[in-house]
Amino acid sequence: MSRCELRGVSRTQNSPGVSPREDMATSKAKVGVNSEARESKSNGGCGSAGEASPNKRIYNLDDLEIIATVGTGTFGRVFLVQERQSRAFYALKQMKIPDVIRLKQEQHVHNEKEVLTEINHPFLIRLFWTHHDERFLYMLMDYVPGGELFSYLRSRGRFSNTTGLFYTSEIVCAIEYLHSKEIVYRDLKPENILLDSEGHIRLTDFGFAKKLTDRTWTLCGTPEYLAPEVIQSKGHGRAVDWWALGILIFEMLAGYPPFFDDNPFGIYQKILAGKLEFPRHLDFYVKDLIKKFLVIDRARRLGNMKNGADDVKKHRWFKTIDWEAVPLRKLKPPVVPKVSHEGDTSNFDVYPEDDWKKDPPVPQKDLDIFKNF
Template sequence: MLYLASPMDGRARGPGPQDKGRVSWESTISKGCLEFPSGVESLRTGSRFLQHLLPVADFWKHGARFAAFQQTPRIGCHAGQGCLFWTCHDERFLYMLMEFVPGGELFSYLRNRGRFSSNAGLFYSAEIICAIEYLHSREIVYRDLKPENILLDRDGHIKLTDFGFAKKLVDKTWTLCGTPEYLAPEVIQSKGHGRAVDWWALGILIFEMLSGFPPFFDDNPFGIYQKILAGKIDFPRHLDFNVKDLIKKLLVVDRTRRLGNMKNGADDVKRHRWFRTVDWEAVPQRKLKPPIVPKVCGEGDTSNFEAYPENDWNTAPPVSPKDLEVFKNF
């Protein structure tokens, strides 16, 4: 969950683990898929930050996800990702203090509009490609690209969030993780996967942004998986030839022939004719004009996020010092 908090005093200083106790919670603004509390808090700077609270007692239930969160500090800051400032833990929670991005989820804007225009989809796709390219340059596969994990900053530029499934790659990884509609065939078939899954997810995302629904959907995950493996795509009539060609090349079942996963990597995607009008040098510098500029009314405005009931996160049980040893480097 996401909480909003107020500063305990007005002295200015940069955020650090020593500030963990110098905050007060204001309101819940979101909830993660594993129901780990998260929050927005303000420290002595008076600024707001996104704080994830991960219950240590749930470690054995969601160990793989916790292990992935431990890799997040190594991702670093980039224009397309929310910055992680620090991590620490006590006997109840793992704490991750991250940048607060006030514009809300791209999913909310897509839901309200039904679908995006071609120009809007082009803008978001370009910024997402640069974010994926950066992660892959750090040998990190994101593995959870979807509208809910894309936030807009106050100017309307994207920030990827929720790196719970992100993984540092040595060779291939085998964990079945992600959102069913966005899973690549090699993930479903447990063949081992790598960077190619992010390019597959990009194809799904572009289709959904421009259509209002994903290309493969069903009432249950098994039905979705069957359609993904079959690979048949029914395009809405309003999509132009170039974007359909791009989506087809991203949604190639054979990952060795998937756009973005071949010799030239992200450059092959950037050179596709759907992006012929994009100035790729301007994209990471945030010089393109966003199609949507969120309404943000001051520091800590959470109006672009959904409201959630307040929970008493203090009821999370503590764990023994022995069980905490696994988090000594967190």
């Protein structure tokens, strides 16, 4: 078993707002792109929006045929569904209202809808429709058949420098776009990066994302990826996403995160100590980039200074990257997932098909919390 696999199975749940590695609080379910059928276009720069937001048509649960479960979580389950008339495939995220309330995730659910309603970018998941009945909340999104980046990282042990460079470049564009909309993502990690059938990324699971004009104090994220200011409850902003990108680059290229321990508090101590030990094989420039992301003083953290993402894109590690070509999906993906058709589920784990419909209806006072969902 590789070091990547060893630490991958032990991310523990220590707070409703902290997402563990293998049993994600909001949804282990990865929802994402049906990229060829419904691709959003970019008009050039990394921070540019797509042409138009997803259509506002009304869907009907009775018109969606459940094909398979492609993910489960503490209060959510994600199904691959097919619309009976159009035969199009989607991912349907279904959340139990009582569990959302019990785990105090109401605001996160509302934030997720608000953020997804506003965004449209080639490297971000899209939301098509939300709905609720007397038991569940529903979110209809693209289905991404390629699976999680985490699966490919785990099977390979670690990525080469050029492979890590490709994924980082697309992620930088996604983060720049979100920050241009004053949105902080707060849950960057390999499990939340999906690959479409061509091998390009889509960020998914926006349960911790938030529209932010100043700072927020909520403890949320994944222990290994939390920025120091989140752990210290100093109030945090968009700089946490650049810290997380530094952690992600390290993990992609080393096969394990820079700060890990058997329990979250041990991880937090190591993060605050800030001691980095790089594997010998890492490229000189990528080590420099990681160090500039993992700066405890967020005022000096790369990506969070005066020039924002431009400072990141000008770093020497990216010297071969044509930033105009990145959001146009012109870079050649290093991994092309094996996908036989748009509804292929072979890149996801197999889950038991439990019958959720037996849950009793929730009281009206609980339904009122989600009346605008």
